[in-house]
Amino acid sequence: MASTRSSLAEVDRRRQDVLAHVVEHGEVRIDELARHFGVSLATMHRDLDQLAERRLLRKERGRAAPFPSLTMETATRFRIGVNHPVKEALCAAVADEIRPGSTVVLDDSTTVFPLAARIARTEAVTVVTNSLGVARLFDETPGTDVTLLGGRYRGEFGSCVGPDVLRGLGRIRADLAVMSAVSVLGGRLFHPIREYAEIKEGMLECAQRSLLLVDHSKFGKTATHAYGDIGDYDRVVTDRGTPAEELTALHRSGVTVDVVDV
Numbered sequence: 070m071a072s073t074r075s076s077l078a079e080v081d082r083r084r085q086d087v088l089a090h091v092v093e094h095g096e097v098r099i100d101e102l103a104r105h106f107g108v109s110l111a112t113m114h115r116d117l118d119q120l121a122e123r124r125l126l127r128k129e130r131g132r133a134a135p136f137p138s139l140t141m142e143t144a145t146r147f148r149i150g151v152n153h154p155v156k157e158a159l160c161a162a163v164a165d166e167i168r169p170g171s172t173v174v175l176d177d178s179t180t181v182f183p184l185a186a187r188i189a190r191t192e193a194v195t196v197v198t199n200s201l202g203v204a205r206l207f208d209e210t211p212g213t214d215v216t217l218l219g220g221r222y223r224g225e226f227g228s229c230v231g232p233d234v235l236r237g238l239g240r241i242r243a244d245l246a247v248m249s250a251v252s253v254l255g256g257r258l259f260h261p262i263r264e265y266a267e268i269k270e271g272m273l274e275c276a277q278r279s280l281l282l283v284d285h286s287k288f289g290k291t292a293t294h295a296y297g298d299i300g301d302y303d304r305v306v307t308d309r310g311t312p313a314e315e316l317t318a319l320h321r322s323g324v325t326v327d328v329v330d331v
Contacts, residue, residue, distance in 0.1 A: 083108070084116050087133075091126050093286075096134040152284050155308050158331045159282040160184035162306050163247065166280065169193045171244040174272050175203050177228035177265075178249035180282050182206070189213065197241055199268060200228040216241075230264040238271035246276035250283045252290040256299040256318040259292035266296035278303050285310030299324050 083106060090105065091097055103113040121128040126135050160183040167173060167184075170193050175181050177200035185203045188194055189210045198204055199218040207215045218237040220229035248269055252259040260266040273279050281302040288311050299305055300322040307319075308331050319326045 080116075084120060087113075087116055088120055088125055091133050092135045096132050099128075099131055099133060102133060152286060155284045155310075155331050156180045156282075157183045158308065158329045159284065159306050160187060162327055162329050163280055163282065163304070166245060166247075166278075167191055167194065168244070171195070172197065172241070174198065174238075174241065174243045174246040174276055175200065176246075176248040176269060176272060177203065177226055178251075178282075180249035180284065181247050184247060184282075197238075197243060198228075199230070199234050200226075202227045226265075230262075230268060234268055235271050238268070238275045241275045243276040244278065246272045246279040248272060248279070248281055250281060250287055252292045253283055253288050253299070253315065254291050255315070256322050257291075257295055258297050258299070259290070260294050260296060261292040263294045266294040270296050273297065273301055281305045283307050285312070288312055288315040298322065 087102060087106060090102070099113055099117065100110060102117075103110045106113065108116075117126070117128045117133050120126050120133075124136070126133055156179065159180060163184065164187050167188055169191060172195040173188065175185055175196060175198045177198070179202075182203065185196070185198075185206045188196060189207050191213075193212050195214040195216070196203070196207060197216045197218065199220070201217065201222075204215050204217045207213045216237075218229055218234045220231035220233035220237075222229050250258045250269075251261065258269075260269065279302045281299070281304070283305065285308050288307075299319055302324055304325045304327065305319055306327045306329060307316075308329050310331075311328070316326070316328070
């Protein structure tokens with residue numbers, strides 16, 4: 070059984086890498102993908118069939134192509150493994166913002182998962198989130214009070230949305246909100262789903278101080294719903310892979326910008 074689990078883990082990891090490769094490079098020939106990842110053409114077809122069934126990419130006429138960049142955000146299982154070292158570095162950069170006794174709001178982005186894991190080692194912190202994944206990180210942390218904002222559950226995100234979440238945020242007064250963004254262009258923030266854009270706005274409104282953790286892959290893109298700009302946050306943390314023109318837009322907004330090495 071152990072070898073079977075290992076094999077499945079390797080397949081899952083490869084499929085994450087295939088997805089990331091297609092998203093980064095755009096339309097790619099399937100035979101080129103097979104060569105790049107050192108697998109047979111049949112194996113690559115199986116990988117792409119699985120990804121296509123989950124609507125993470127399109128498979129058509131010997132090629133694999135991404136959906137509009139934001140659609141891969143609809144699968145938390147795959148987002149967790151993407152740019153993980155960068156996410157760890159972003160979270161490490163803001164770990165000193167977490168104070169014992171404070172109330173911290175965390176969104177459902179996988180970027181904040183490493184920070185949640187760090188908070189789980191801090192005593193007497195109140196965490197508010199709409200993410201089941203974030204909440205579960207505190208299962209064995211008796212010193213932490215976790216409020217899971219309920220509403221309509223979206224399994225592909227592993228989180229809740231809707232008016233119940235917004236009402237819950239309206240009753241919260243937090244010391245700190247930590248979020249990420251799906252897409253940033255010229256200092257503007259975007260999300261493909263209106264309900265999540267509204268939740269991010271609600272989290273901003275309920276917190277005295279707000280942080281935005283966003284890696285380089287999120288810049289230079291838009292989505293359907295704009296919900297604010299970089300200037301709404303007190304501090305933005307990104308990595309050195311972020312395009313120079315996007316960094317310029319961040320600095321022009323007047324927000325504190327930290328660029329971390331990975």
